[in-house]
Amino acid sequence: MDMNALDQYVKVVLVETSHPGNIGAAARAMKNMGLSRLVLVSPEDFPNEKAVFRAASAADLLASVEVYETLDDAIADCSLVVGTSARERRIPWPVVDPRQAAQEIGKVVNQKQGVAILFGRESKGLKNEELHQCHLHLNIPTSEVYSSLNLAMAVQVVAYELRLLNHDAIEPTEVWDQPLATSEELNHLFDHLETTLTEVKFHDPDNPRQLMTRLRRLFLRARPDQMEVNILRGFLKAVNQLSR
Amino acid sequence: MDMNALDQYVKVVLVETSHPGNIGAAARAMKNMGLSRLVLVSPEDFPNEKAVFRAASAADLLASVEVYETLDDAIADCSLVVGTSARERRIPWPVVDPRQAAQEIGKVVNQKQGVAILFGRESKGLKNEELHQCHLHLNIPTSEVYSSLNLAMAVQVVAYELRLLNHDAIEPTEVWDQPLATSEELNHLFDHLETTLTEVKFHDPDNPRQLMTRLRRLFLRARPDQMEVNILRGFLKAVNQLSR
Structure with a gap:
């Protein structure tokens, strides 16, 4: 897997983030792992110097960030939408762990099509109607005792798994005859x-x-x-x- | 792998940490992944309310933290010492990535023996004489452009890999609400x-x-x-x- 291709086709979408520090920390986590396309949907408090401070040497990602009012606009051009979710749902959805998600994302990137990875609000994650926009739900394995990961930590874990595609052999490209729908x-x-x-x-x-x-x-x-x-x-x- | 055994035998050792916020964030990352044994070697500024704030619901780990003046004391009872390191060394040492490190740590835990995972200073990591105490050097794959991970993020990635020792890949159909059509x-x-x-x-x-x-x-x-x-x-x- 070519890391530049991953960076070209994958965007990290933070939905209605409350704390600007988390946006900065997420930017740093992304850049550490070779990703740069950060997208914000209706952030509560951005731009903010706390974001710049926590981004450290990833402040360039904040400068080039795309901000949208709606999730629909943020993901309109994406052919695979992956939503992080801790909760069990009444209607079960296809669920993957970060490793499986990276594999699926790698396949779509190999087809040169856009991928969005959604991270929800610090307090209550993604709403059901947002999760229903997703092809896959991504669940990060956690302790039952304390399952609530910090937002930027969740970004770090997922970005790390994408980075490993660089090292692991991933399944050969599925040959498809048509571009995936956005x-x-x-x-x-x-x-x-x-x-x-x-x-x-x-x-x-x-x-x-x-x-x-x-x-x-x-x-x-x-x-x-x-x-x-x-x-x-x-x-x-x-x-x-x-x-x- | 039994997560309780991992928690019993594995300690996370932060060496001369500068920022108390990072100690708190590391505690949260550990508890999210089912680890609780946090050890500090000569922290610059601890205890501190910033640590408690960033720990969120993992403040209990800060309350039970062990603090030592020297690294030797902190790791005296450990049979495997793994030191995180970004840098190439003059004398090459056995190097593993987080996934390989988790495997090695799992083997030692299965033998009911103690493991320490060392994380160095925010500014300059572990010193050579500290790295020479280690059986293995642990290198987290990063972008060449920006390779310096936040301390707590590094703890998160390693703790996540330990958690995966306990985790079977998710099979979506196992949790489906309806029988598949014939x-x-x-x-x-x-x-x-x-x-x-x-x-x-x-x-x-x-x-x-x-x-x-x-x-x-x-x-x-x-x-x-x-x-x-x-x-x-x-x-x-x-x-x-x-x-x-």
Whole structure:
């Protein structure tokens, strides 16, 4: 695995971080491991000199940071979205540990497609609707006695595992015939799907139960490519013409 | 590997740490990974409330910390001494990465013998005479551009690797909430899908191209569970009622 390729295609996305010191420490952890693309979604207190102090010699990452208001915008161009999560969910999602995550990320980078790794709020992590944007949930093994890792520490562990791709032989590139769909393309698909399910009266948005969550999980698991998304949307359009 | 045994026999030794915040952050990193034996050699500024603040819920490790004046005293009862080191040395020493170090440490713990892992000063690491006390030198892989890890981050990476001795790779299907669909159920789904695609005139069975093959590949990749198959077929039925 080429570390420069990893750096080119992987971004670390910190969602609604409270403490600027953690942003700086995360930047340092990234640069130590050869990563540079730091993205912030609605940080509470940034820029801030505490971030610069904790970043030490990684202040350049703070200078080039991308800041977005919404998670959707931050991950729109990514074909693999990995969300760190400590909690058990009511609807289980595909879960990987940092080592497995690094392998999966390596495969997508080998296809020259974008990856986002999401880290949630210090206090309560990622929200369910954010986790439902993710293809994979990443769980860092911890003690049951004290499972709450500091945010920058979590970034360090994941960045370290990515660094090791440099040393480990990873599985040969999966040869795929089509580019993977981006997060934005998938969200358009899910919107289209929900509209259509509603039109054919299979889905009631006022009583959604877990329908869209389950369908998201199903399709995200498959990591659809762009042609597959086009096929599904073509089918949905044909259904729309029937019902309108 | 029994995590309790690891905790019983492994101590983390911080040598002449300058910043009390790093001591606290190291304590938290240890407790997150199931370690509790923190040892300090001549800390510059300890105890200090900054250490307690950064330790968060690991303040108990600071309360039970052992403080020594000399490294010799700190490691006297240890059978394996591992010293973290970034630098190349004039006299080469056996060097391991964190993963290899965890394996070596595990072997000694299995023999119920003591292990010390040494972390040096923030500014200049361990001195040569301290490194010459070590059986193994531990080098954390880093970027050549910026190789100086924060002290507590280095503790986090090594503690994480020790934790993994105790951890089996996650198997997503083991925690799934629904039984996976059988091949027969999937074939019924694909038949139903093809009929429906034809009814809405998106698919022409006389000119199939690769449509069904691509849809099969998409859904098979996701390994649908039975509830997901039922949802998809419910949607298809709703479309059928519209078109018939």
